[in-house]
Amino acid sequence: MSDTTSSGPMLAADGTPLKTSLARALRRQKIRALALIAPLLLFVMITFIIPIATMLFRSVENQIVSATLPEATAALQAWDQTSGEAPSEDVFQALFFDLFKAAEAKEHTKLGTRLNYEQTGTSSLFRTSGRNLDDVGEEWQDPIEDIAPALEDGETWYAMMSGTGSNDLLEARRALWNDMVPDTFNGDVGLTLSDEIAGMLPLTAAAYSDWAIFEALEEERDISTRDPWEAVYAALGLDLRNPETVAAVNAYSGPHAEDLQLVTANLDQMPDLMFRDAFADLDEDWLDPEVWQTIKIYSPDYTSGYFLNAIDMEKGPDGAQMRPENQQIYITLFIRTLWMSLVITGSCILLGYPVAWLLANLPLRTANVLMILVLLPFWTSLLVRTSAWKVLLQQQGVINEILVWLGFVDDANRLILMNNATGTVIAMTHILLPFMILPLYSVMKTIPPSYLRAAKSLGATNWTAFWRVYFPQSVPGIGAGSILVFILSIGYYITPEIVGGTDGVFISNRIAYHISSSLNWGLAAALGTILLAVVLVLYWLYDRIVGIDNVKLGG
Amino acid sequence: MTDLANDQSFVKFDRVQKSYDGENLVVKDLNLAMPKGEFLTMLGPSGSGKTTCLMMLAGFETATHGEILLDGKPINNIPPHKRGIGMVFQNYALFPHMTVAENLAFPLEVRKLDKSVREEKVKRALDMVQMGAFGGRRPAQLSGGQQQRIALARALVFEPELVLMDEPLGALDKQLREHMQFEITRLAHDLGITTVYVTHDQTEALTMSDRVAVFEDGRIQQLAPPDTLYEEPENSFVAQFIGENNTLEGVVTEMKGDGLCEVKLDGGEIIYAKPVNVTKAGDRTRVSIRPERVEMNKERLQEGAHTLKAEVLEFIYMGDIFRTRLRVAGNEEFVVKTRNAPDQPRLTPGTQLEIGWLPEDCRALDA
Numbered sequence A: 001m002s003d004t005t006s007s008g009p010m011l012a013a014d015g016t017p018l019k020t021s022l023a024r025a026l027r028r029q030k031i032r033a034l035a036l037i038a039p040l041l042l043f044v045m046i047t048f049i050i051p052i053a054t055m056l057f058r059s060v061e062n063q064i065v066s067a068t069l070p071e072a073t074a075a076l077q078a079w080d081q082t083s084g085e086a087p088s089e090d091v092f093q094a095l096f097f098d099l100f101k102a103a104e105a106k107e108h109t110k111l112g113t114r115l116n117y118e119q120t121g122t123s124s125l126f127r128t129s130g131r132n133l134d135d136v137g138e139e140w141q142d143p144i145e146d147i148a149p150a151l152e153d154g155e156t157w158y159a160m161m162s163g164t165g166s167n168d169l170l171e172a173r174r175a176l177w178n179d180m181v182p183d184t185f186n187g188d189v190g191l192t193l194s195d196e197i198a199g200m201l202p203l204t205a206a207a208y209s210d211w212a213i214f215e216a217l218e219e220e221r222d223i224s225t226r227d228p229w230e231a232v233y234a235a236l237g238l239d240l241r242n243p244e245t246v247a248a249v250n251a252y253s254g255p256h257a258e259d260l261q262l263v264t265a266n267l268d269q270m271p272d273l274m275f276r277d278a279f280a281d282l283d284e285d286w287l288d289p290e291v292w293q294t295i296k297i298y299s300p301d302y303t304s305g306y307f308l309n310a311i312d313m314e315k316g317p318d319g320a321q322m323r324p325e326n327q328q329i330y331i332t333l334f335i336r337t338l339w340m341s342l343v344i345t346g347s348c349i350l351l352g353y354p355v356a357w358l359l360a361n362l363p364l365r366t367a368n369v370l371m372i373l374v375l376l377p378f379w380t381s382l383l384v385r386t387s388a389w390k391v392l393l394q395q396q397g398v399i400n401e402i403l404v405w406l407g408f409v410d411d412a413n414r415l416i417l418m419n420n421a422t423g424t425v426i427a428m429t430h431i432l433l434p435f436m437i438l439p440l441y442s443v444m445k446t447i448p449p450s451y452l453r454a455a456k457s458l459g460a461t462n463w464t465a466f467w468r469v470y471f472p473q474s475v476p477g478i479g480a481g482s483i484l485v486f487i488l489s490i491g492y493y494i495t496p497e498i499v500g501g502t503d504g505v506f507i508s509n510r511i512a513y514h515i516s517s518s519l520n521w522g523l524a525a526a527l528g529t530i531l532l533a534v535v536l537v538l539y540w541l542y543d544r545i546v547g548i549d550n551v552k553l554g555g
Numbered sequence B: 001m002t003d004l005a006n007d008q009s010f011v012k013f014d015r016v017q018k019s020y021d022g023e024n025l026v027v028k029d030l031n032l033a034m035p036k037g038e039f040l041t042m043l044g045p046s047g048s049g050k051t052t053c054l055m056m057l058a059g060f061e062t063a064t065h066g067e068i069l070l071d072g073k074p075i076n077n078i079p080p081h082k083r084g085i086g087m088v089f090q091n092y093a094l095f096p097h098m099t100v101a102e103n104l105a106f107p108l109e110v111r112k113l114d115k116s117v118r119e120e121k122v123k124r125a126l127d128m129v130q131m132g133a134f135g136g137r138r139p140a141q142l143s144g145g146q147q148q149r150i151a152l153a154r155a156l157v158f159e160p161e162l163v164l165m166d167e168p169l170g171a172l173d174k175q176l177r178e179h180m181q182f183e184i185t186r187l188a189h190d191l192g193i194t195t196v197y198v199t200h201d202q203t204e205a206l207t208m209s210d211r212v213a214v215f216e217d218g219r220i221q222q223l224a225p226p227d228t229l230y231e232e233p234e235n236s237f238v239a240q241f242i243g244e245n246n247t248l249e250g251v252v253t254e255m256k257g258d259g260l261c262e263v264k265l266d267g268g269e270i271i272y273a274k275p276v277n278v279t280k281a282g283d284r285t286r287v288s289i290r291p292e293r294v295e296m297n298k299e300r301l302q303e304g305a306h307t308l309k310a311e312v313l314e315f316i317y318m319g320d321i322f323r324t325r326l327r328v329a330g331n332e333e334f335v336v337k338t339r340n341a342p343d344q345p346r347l348t349p350g351t352q353l354e355i356g357w358l359p360e361d362c363r364a365l366d367a
């Protein structure tokens, strides 16, 4: 055997250091244990961890703005948002093409909805503008078709744009489409852009590619015969505003060069329309710098905006600021949720403690009957129980009727027990009571009656014996029950929804509203994340103050 | 000591009966009187009602019938915390959430003693059980023996006149047990406390007590000092329960005038014995003889002894003594104990020999 006083490490029988062989033995145990819990771990991963991770992600994710308006948001970076003026023409020009695409793919309303969370009115702005962009494009389409009737034809366009080349532009445009509507635009477009024309008419080539990709892959039509969008004509018109381009066109000899040259020969018939004015015509809100501020603030892919929203703040031009007083709701709601959960926990302790004590101390047969009564609520649907409370609590309900009948309450002044905080507290206390009673009971069950007897034999009255000896030993049960009830109630939804009215709803009701009604999932996720963080912080505090080791769910 | 006038007794059970379920009497007819300062042990097999008696005395159970008197006053209606009785529980019942010192201070606190007095008394009590250094520990940080001492100190710290102990040494190992037995008796005598001690270990009962009450089936079978109990058991239960005992069954054939009776054993042998609870010829009896009173060396047999044939079945070497199992008059469990002396032969099984004893050592009890 190894000598402990010698300087070297202890050796196991086979000569390896004892620590190494111990570690090896432990590792093997750990692996076996891990294999045993692997199915559960997997289940928890899939059903719990991953959803929570996506929720956390959603609360900061904000790609919709830059994905829908890629070029406009890029152009917007140069805009000085403190100028008090709407951005310049180049931003509006980019907006036209971005929005045109989005409107064709019906994505512009989603963006409108998203931005509407931050600035009301944006939704309708995007919706109406998206509908009318065709008219703006026609400002170019009509004169071009008058000048060169061949350009009315999809076949002409196809022949003109096709050629040989690397197709880099097309692929770049495809990537932008896929950013906007993920994984939709894969496959063969059936178009090889001519490098020459793409170099000469960049805007036109880009717009035509956008159209071709959408037409071929989303609408699944034959692009060689279909007419392109109005936006393509607008792009051509813009390209030809550049004198160098006009010169290049005039020197061009590719397919349908003659048609293009017809247009360059009649440039005086082309409109000198500015997009800034066109958008102002569609809706003068486009000249409102606040709209553009909102777009610029939310153009990054990730944002703290949802979180700021969730704590009644918003992003202003110079950083975060509180929302106006009349729009602040969430902080109040969080505080109310915490406060009411505390009240519910408190009343559960008050009501549950004596019951648990009875359960633990009555003869077995009586205790069993009582236990069934305690568990009975578990066997009834939550909805049924809550609805039953509705029947009991309403102003014409059972409780009020009895009180009036007994003369405790005046018929004219019936108690308002429902659709307010009182109703929520009453109904939730009832519903969560078993979660307090059961841990309390299982802890009390392990306190031997001899402690109380010992205390009494030492001269303590019943009360002193209880308070000094029994109660301190039941505290772990109170701790466990309180954590359970508190955490359950902080996230409770159904009961406040049914009996809470407006004063008695919890933050979860708001989360549910944003998930199913307003569809602002980002805000819902941010609220949920904050709720989770609050619970974790409280848990941590509890551990620091009471010690989680002091929590007992059973013997 | 055995015969006490009512007025002298400190603790008195007067025809006490107890039933938990209204059907079975757990304590049947308990009469017991204890003078002040006595150390009385309740000894008996499991379920014989010892704890129940103790609980009635402490006030945690009420007697179904009869009266319990403490210092001449009936206590049936006094709640436990006013009885001023110290109690040591089988599992010690030290409050786990308090330190040792707090545990000891508890009875003083509820009696509203001053802090300085409290500290003084706690310290004295801890020193008394040689645990002075452990005041700051929690019960869970003490060994079983140490917990036991603290429980004892806690029961004594408020200077009760009567202390009840319910198998306080049950959880300790043999050596610690013997040590604590000594400590408890010493403390009880030094402090002059009246003690009721419950155990089912007969050695403990014999070594510690002034008197032992042997319980069986809710009744006291015999209440006597240890030596009387061992040497003069009043019935075969007591004889069997206390110490090792050989029994030979038979029928009384004649009551003799000289304090003996003649018994014809079932095997036909005739022996003489002291009649204890046989009264007339024809009674069936169990004759009881202690193993150490049997002599296997014929030369050493005393005058008047009678002999029986025996065959050695087993010989066990136990160090200080030899234990020989014999077949005597048909009984194969007949045990003889002899001192390990140089002249004592080590018998081999199968050896035939004659054994004998004095008729006075032999008691004819109930069958």
Ligand SMILES: Nc1ncnc2c1ncn2[C@@H]1O[C@H](COP(=O)(O)OP(=O)(O)OP(=O)(O)O)[C@@H](O)[C@H]1O
Residues within 6 Å of the ligand: B020, B021, B026, B044, B045, B046, B047, B048, B049, B050, B051, B052, B053, B200
């Ligand atoms: N609370 C109770 N309810 C019903 N019956 C009980 C109760 N306590 C004890 N008994 C019964 O009373 C009888 C005597 O019990 P008691 O505890 O007095 O025995 P004991 O002599 O202390 O035994 P042990 O040596 O095992 O502690 C037993 O048969 C037991 O089953």
Ligand SMILES: [Mg+2]
Residues within 6 Å of the ligand: B050, B051, B052, B166
């Ligand atoms: Mg007992």
